[in-house]
Amino acid sequence: MSEQESLRETQEIALENGVFETRVTKKYLQRKPYEKDDPRVIKALIPGCVAEIHATVGQPVRQGDTLMILEAMKMLNRIKAPQDGTVKAISVAAGQKITKGQVLIELG
Amino acid sequence: MSFMQRIVDFFSRKSVVTKGGGDKAISKQKAGGKMTARERIGALLDEGSFQEYDLFVEHKCQDFGMAGKELAADGVVTGSGTINGRPVCIYAQDFTVAGGSLGLMHARKITKVMDHAIKMGVPIIGINDSGGARIQEGVNSLAGYGEIFYRNTLASGVVPQISVILGPCAGGAVYSPALTDFVFVVDQISKMFITGPEVVKTVLGEEISMEDLGGARVQAETAGNAHFFSNSELECFEQIRTLVSYLPDNNRAKAAIIEQKKPKASYKIEELIPKDSKIPFDVRDIVRAIVDDSEFFEVQELFAPNAIIGFARIEGETVGIIGNQALFLAGVLDIDASDKIARFIRFCDAFSIPLLTLMDIPGYLPGSDQEHNGVIRHGAKVLYAYSEASVPKITVILRKAYGGGYIAMCSHHLRADFVFAWPTAEIAVMGPEGAANIIFRSEIMAAENPEEMRKLKVKEYTDKFANPYVAASSGYVDAVIPPEETRACIAHALKLTRNKEEIRPDRKHGVPPF
Numbered sequence: 173m174s175e176q177e178s179l180r181e182t183q184e185i186a187l188e189n190g191v192f193e194t195r196v197t198k199k200y201l202q203r204k205p206y207e208k209d210d211p212r213v214i215k216a217l218i219p220g221c222v223a224e225i226h227a228t229v230g231q232p233v234r235q236g237d238t239l240m241i242l243e244a245m246k247m248l249n250r251i252k253a254p255q256d257g258t259v260k261a262i263s264v265a266a267g268q269k270i271t272k273g274q275v276l277i278e279l280g
Numbered sequence: 281m282s283f284m285q286r287i288v289d290f291f292s293r294k295s296v297v298t299k300g301g302g303d304k305a306i307s308k309q310k311a312g313g314k315m316t317a318r319e320r321i322g323a324l325l326d327e328g329s330f331q332e333y334d335l336f337v338e339h340k341c342q343d344f345g346m347a348g349k350e351l352a353a354d355g356v357v358t359g360s361g362t363i364n365g366r367p368v369c370i371y372a373q374d375f376t377v378a379g380g381s382l383g384l385m386h387a388r389k390i391t392k393v394m395d396h397a398i399k400m401g402v403p404i405i406g407i408n409d410s411g412g413a414r415i416q417e418g419v420n421s422l423a424g425y426g427e428i429f430y431r432n433t434l435a436s437g438v439v440p441q442i443s444v445i446l447g448p449c450a451g452g453a454v455y456s457p458a459l460t461d462f463v464f465v466v467d468q469i470s471k472m473f474i475t476g477p478e479v480v481k482t483v484l485g486e487e488i489s490m491e492d493l494g495g496a497r498v499q500a501e502t503a504g505n506a507h508f509f510s511n512s513e514l515e516c517f518e519q520i521r522t523l524v525s526y527l528p529d530n531n532r533a534k535a536a537i538i539e540q541k542k543p544k545a546s547y548k549i550e551e552l553i554p555k556d557s558k559i560p561f562d563v564r565d566i567v568r569a570i571v572d573d574s575e576f577f578e579v580q581e582l583f584a585p586n587a588i589i590g591f592a593r594i595e596g597e598t599v600g601i602i603g604n605q606a607l608f609l610a611g612v613l614d615i616d617a618s619d620k621i622a623r624f625i626r627f628c629d630a631f632s633i634p635l636l637t638l639m640d641i642p643g644y645l646p647g648s649d650q651e652h653n654g655v656i657r658h659g660a661k662v663l664y665a666y667s668e669a670s671v672p673k674i675t676v677i678l679r680k681a682y683g684g685g686y687i688a689m690c691s692h693h694l695r696a697d698f699v700f701a702w703p704t705a706e707i708a709v710m711g712p713e714g715a716a717n718i719i720f721r722s723e724i725m726a727a728e729n730p731e732e733m734r735k736l737k738v739k740e741y742t743d744k745f746a747n748p749y750v751a752a753s754s755g756y757v758d759a760v761i762p763p764e765e766t767r768a769c770i771a772h773a774l775k776l777t778r779n780k781e782e783i784r785p786d787r788k789h790g791v792p793p794f
Contacts, residue, residue, distance in 0.1 A: 188479050206486045218609045219646060245610035245642040246680065246711045248558045272647050 211254045212279040219272045220244025227259045227277065239277055242270075251276060297335055297352045301376030309376050314446065314469060315513050317357045317372035320407055324517040325361035325370065332359040334389045341383060344416040352377050354386040355410075358393040360402070363524045369397035372407035375447050380410035382453065383417040387424025394431045401530035403440040405520065408457060409447030425452050432459035437630035439530045442520060445470040445496075445506070446513060458505060461627055462523060462579070465496035465506040466516050472499050472506075497582075504583040504616055522577055526591040526598045527631060534632050535598035544574040549763045553704060557679050560606035563638055564588060566678065567601055570767045576601070579624060584616035589624040594636075595771045600628035603638035604689065606679075613685055614645040615658040622661035625669055634672035634774055637696070641685035642711070659688065660793040666694045668790060672777030674770055677701040677748065677757070683710050692756045697780065698773040700766070701748035701757045708750070712742040 179201075182193045223241040227233065233253045240251040260280035264270055281289065298318065300306060306316055315323065321330050339346065339354050355377035360369045371390050373380040390406070397404035413421040435441055436459065443457035444464045448471045457463045457472070465472070473494030480486050480493065492498060500509035508523075510516040528535040547569035554561050568574035571592035578590035586609040589602050602621055604611035613621075628635055644650070644659060666673070666688070675689070675696040686707060690696045701707065709715065717724070720737040727733035744750075751757045761769050 186483050188475055188483075203484070205484065206488050206492075208492065218612070243558075245612050245645075246558065246682070246713075247560055247606055247610035247642060248556075249560065249610055272649070 212257060212260075213275055214239070214251060214254065214277045214279070216242060216251075216270050216272055216274045216276055218242070218244045218249065220249070220270060222264050222266050222268045222270060222276075223248060225262060225264075225266050227262065229259050229262055231259045233257060233259060233279065240264075242276075253279065255279070294335065300352050300374045301378070305376035312469075314375070314409070316376060317374035317407065317409070320446065320513065320517075321357060321359075321361070321370060321372050323514060324405070324407075324520060325363060325368070326365065329361040330359055330370075331361060332357065333393060334358055337385050337389055339383050339385045339414075339417070341414075341417050341420075343418075346416045351383075354383060354389060355380050356382075356386045356389050358389045360393070360396070363521050366524065366529065367400070367402045368405055368524070369393045369400070369402055370405045370407070373410045373447075375409045375411070378414065380447065381412060381414035382410055382421055382424055383414035384420040384424050386414070387421075387427055390424075391427045391431055394428070394435060397439050398431070398435050401439060401532060403442060403524060403527065403529065404435065405442045405444065406456065406460070407444045407446055408449040408453065409445075410453060411448060412451050412453055422452070425456070428456050429459060432456055436461075437531055437626075440524075440527045440631065442523070444516065444520065445472055445499075446516075447471070450474075450476060450494075454505075462508065463499075463506045464508045464510070464516050464520060465499050466513055467496045467509065467511050469513070470496040470499065470506070500580075501582040504580065504620065506583075507580050509582055523591075526577060526593075526633075528633075531630055531632070537596045538593065540593070540596040541573040543569055543571060543767065547574050549766060553678075553702075553763060557704065557706065560610070562607050563603040563605050563611075563640060563678070566638060567592060567603065570594070570770065571599075571601075572596065580620050584614070584620045586611055586614065587617035587621050589620060591633075594767065594774060597774055598633050599636045599774070600624060600633045601636045601638065602690075604640045604680075604685075606640055606642075609645065610642050611640055611680070612642060612645040613659060613662065613688065614650055615653055615655050618655070618658040618662050622665040625662075625665035629665070629669035629671050632671055634674065634777065635666075635669060635690065636770060637673070637675040637690040638678055639675060639686070639689040640678045640680050641682060641689050642680045643682050643685045657793045659684075662688045663694065664790070664792045666690045668792070670780070670782040670784070672774060672780050673697050674773045674777075675699045676766060676770070677705040677707060679704050679706060681705060681707040681751075692758075695782075697777050698759075698769075699757050700759050700761050700769050701752065702763050702766075703748065703760060704763075705748035705751075705757075705760075706746040707748055707757070708745045712738050712746055715745070716741045 182195050185192050185194050220242045223243040225240050227239040235253055235255050237253045238250045239253055242249045242251055257279035261278040263275045335353055337354050339351055356373050358371040371393050441460035442462050443460045450473055454472050471490055471494050477488055477490050477493050499506040508519050549569040552565050567576045576590055576592045586605050588605050673690055673696045692699045716737040724730050724733045748757055748760050
């Protein structure tokens with residue numbers, strides 16, 4: 173069944189006050205379930221280009237240390253360590269273009 | 281009854297009711313790290329200033345075993361008092377009485393004190409700590425909420441409205457705070473959501489804790505429903521007292537002008553600006569270098585930090601400050617920042633607080649999530665709010681002023697009364713790299729070494745257009761000023777605009793892109 177067809181079908185939705193037969197929207201179907209953010213996984217909050225990497229795998233870091241410079245929106249944005257830890261993985265390389273939400277660095 | 285008997289009787293009645301839900305319920309409240317409703321009012325207001333209303337109000341419910349059941353003060357303490365000597369109206373829900381549940385008389389006590397605040401022109405403060413609707417009272421309880429929401433809307437823009445969430449505030453009850461101007465939350469104590477974690481689990485199968493769904497931090501940081509976050513109730517009350525000090529009592533009054541203080545010497549504007557325009561700096565330091573005593577009272581500090589909003593004073597006069605914060609997301613405008621800025625502008629405009637905008641805007645945040653979630657209509661709120669505002673509007677262009685973002689951040693074109701620009705300002709239709717790629721496309725393509733040519737053209741564009749003088753030559757900038765004269769220029773502008781009047785076409789009301 174195509175997406176368009178499935179949008180025309182009704183389905184059951186359980187709300188606080190009962191179960192209802194209804195059609196749903198594309199936006200509803202595409203909801204993502206909640207995932208608790210892991211502060212050790214540092215993601216890009218803005219699309220851009222990796223200008224410099226200041227960290228190496230295995231390196232211990234302190235909260236607030238600059239790990240990477242991300243050039244985006246005409247600015248050199250500092251990507252800082254959200255907490256103390258060790259650099260477990262660096263998922264990007266200098267010069268690489270990255271999208272919003274892309275994983276940059278993982279701390280262990 | 282003799283005179284003495286009557287007096288004794290009065291005190292004994294009073295002592296029963298002021299005990300709220302009784303010792304057991306009170307110790308349970310305290311075990312949760314919470315103060316009682318009366319303690320909260322006592323701690324927030326000037327000592328001994330509280331005048332209570334409607335202590336002896338009783339509920340009228342006869343159903344579901346409620347007949348004859350006594351609920352002290354019907355679960356809410358209401359009245360008036362002072363903050364730094366200025367009168368305010370206040371109510372505090374009492375969780376020790378039937379879980380602070382809202383019934384008809386409970387709601388009537390609240391709406392009475394709200395009506396009072398509107399009529400007398402004083403701020404209204406509501407302390408929320410309630411399990412929700414009193415189910416036994418059925419639709420009368422809903423009517424109670426509806427009456428409160430209606431008055432929140434009537435009072436909007438007439439008197440400052442402050443909501444304090446010191447316990448649960450769930451379901452329909454959340455809409456009173458949402459309609460008010462400022463919402464205060466305390467870590468681990470405040471819980472706000474439309475539907476709780478259990479319903480979320482049944483409907484979506486999502487496992488999420490109450491704290492992660494609607495705790496104080498989430499409301500202040502992610503959802504943006506709360507404006508002030510603190511770690512304790514006492515810290516929260518201190519924040520409220522500070523906020524009130526910046527505000528007028530109502531829309532007919534102006535905020536008090538107090539004795540002016542110079543900014544602290546430790547904030548030197550010329551030392552704060554990075555030499556390279558691509559290096560971010562904390563725009564709040566610029567604010568501190570400009571305002572009285574370097575005191576900046578930030579609103580929504582944790583939400584959308586790529587824009588900053590808040591109150592400060594310049595030569596003793598309250599100003600509402602809005603700035604782009606290059607330290608976060610390069611200072612872009614996105615959906616959250618737009619909402620944050622637009623609402624703040626409307627608050628300031630409603631209460632005659634002049635607006636000072638510190639512009640350093642590289643543009644809007646690109647991306648499908650922004651577009652699909654309606655950045656167009658959210659971004660439009662900023663344009664609407666600035667254009668509509670008739671209070672004095674002063675803009676200082678610090679560095680970047682690119683494209684649509686330049687227009688939006690209170691440019692000359694949206695009727696800023698004064699636009700100042702630092703020599704470091706870059707006012708242009710787009711950034712040099714983007715612009716050069718378009719304008720000199722054919723030349724770059726045709727060149728022997730396109731990359732070299734591109735660099736050359738970027739530099740050419742930068743030299744020619746990334747400055748304040750092109751805009752100044754058209755009169756879009758009133759004055760290019762050295763950064764160290766910023767405070768003096770703003771102070772002069774504030775004096776000049778004090779009696780500003782703006783004539784607008786007649787209408788019932790505009791239709792902002794809500």
